Amino acid sequence: MAEGDKGEDVVSEFLRQNPHLAQWVESLRGHCETNKQWDARREFILRNMEAFPTIHPDQPSSSLDRLLSLSMVWANHVFLGCRYPQSVMEKVMEMAEGVVVHEAPVRKTRDEIMGKGKRSVSSDREADGSQKRLKAGGSEVDCRGGGRAWGRKPGPPPQAASEHQPFFNRLYKTVAWKLVSAGGFGPNLDHFEILRACAEGAKASLSCTFVPLRDIPDLPASRSQRDGQVCELRCLTVYLGTGYGRDEDAARAMASKEALKVFQGRKVTVRLCRRRFQGQDVEDLVLLDEQSRCSGLPPALSYPFQPEPSTSVS
Known part of the structure; x- marks a missing residue:
């Protein structure tokens, strides 16, 4: 081929x-x-x-x-x-x-x-x-940058939220019509399939990060022994929701359900919010409804923003 x-x-x-x-x-x-x-x-x-x-x-x-x-x-x-x-x-x-x-x-x-x-x-x-x-489609790529070393992750640029907003305005309308045709938001919907279809219809795709529940830090002792998976859902690097379940499919379904709840408001907004990632506070792009706040977000399981290159000292 x-x-x-x-x-x-x-x-x-x-x-x-x-x-x-x-x-x-x-x-x-x-x-x-x-x-x-x-x-x-x-x-x-x-x-x-x-x-x-x-x-x-x-x-x-x-x-x-x-x-x-x-x-x-x-x-x-x-x-x-x-x-x-x-x-x-x-x-x-x-x-x-x-x-x-x-x-x-x-x-x-x-x-x-x-x-x-x-x-x-x-x-x-x-x-x-x-x-x-x-x-790179199977080809090896030299990421060393010719004598340059990668520094710490700087997070998304300040203008990233406003740049992503038009896309999520369109996605909001698509999801709203999809839910209307499905009879409204409810527990019997395939939440992930609805969100996936709407994202792909808008020429984007969803990304899922899975982590075993027992590997999540700082869980109470009573929960740390329980089996299960945690799923973090993103679209175009923007965080949508986190879900917990007995396996990856169940966790993804719960994350999708949480994400779709955001679309129940009158509008959605992409904001820069502070979240915990690898024990540090970082700025992350988060999709919120008109009433949600940045506080109380679960820790990030992934952080898709590229680190800034800095000159290494030889």
Whole structure:
């Protein structure tokens, strides 16, 4: 497949040129895969078919089984955070070259949340390599900046809130109409699906950060032993809500429900608010309704703003 700026455009053009593959490749989709997960895995499959010349559409084979298995390994790593032996990870990341995943879920450990602990050199290299490939479509990027070192995270620029406001004004209207058509806000709605569809309709996407409940610092002893997940939901780097649940799906659903509550007011506002992140106060972009205040926000599980480069002392 030829390279392109957007994977979806590349795949669409490829399938237009090869219509005999379109229906067959759709038959390979898993029942539980979201559109975002399937679009990425479908591109992975199509990009690597040439490396398995014995694969023929609609004909089962061991080569097809191997390609599908490798595609699931890669998708599970990207979207679910699964880890596999180093040789397998290197193989699938090499095969994923050229596949760009926008706003893939991010998962953090307690040490990463608290900014404590030391990771091994091999773990650092592996994690850095995965992130670089995802952001650069599989190509390695030198982030050292030619003798420059990264300083501390400065937070969003002062004008960021006003720059994001027009988008969330449009999203507010889209969500309002969606809720009206669904019969109003209620407990039986698929809150995440409504929010996801509205965001994608506005040419954006949601990002989820998951952390095990037991890894959240400063929990009361009675809760720190309980199993579960915490999900933080963002759109265009703006914080929308946090949810808790027995698993990632339940936590994401609760975070989406909390986010949709913000859209129940007469308007939404993007503001710079102070939040705790890794034991420090930081400025974060937060979506609020007309009555909400910046105080009382849960600690941030992620912080998407790039650090400022500063000249290193040799």
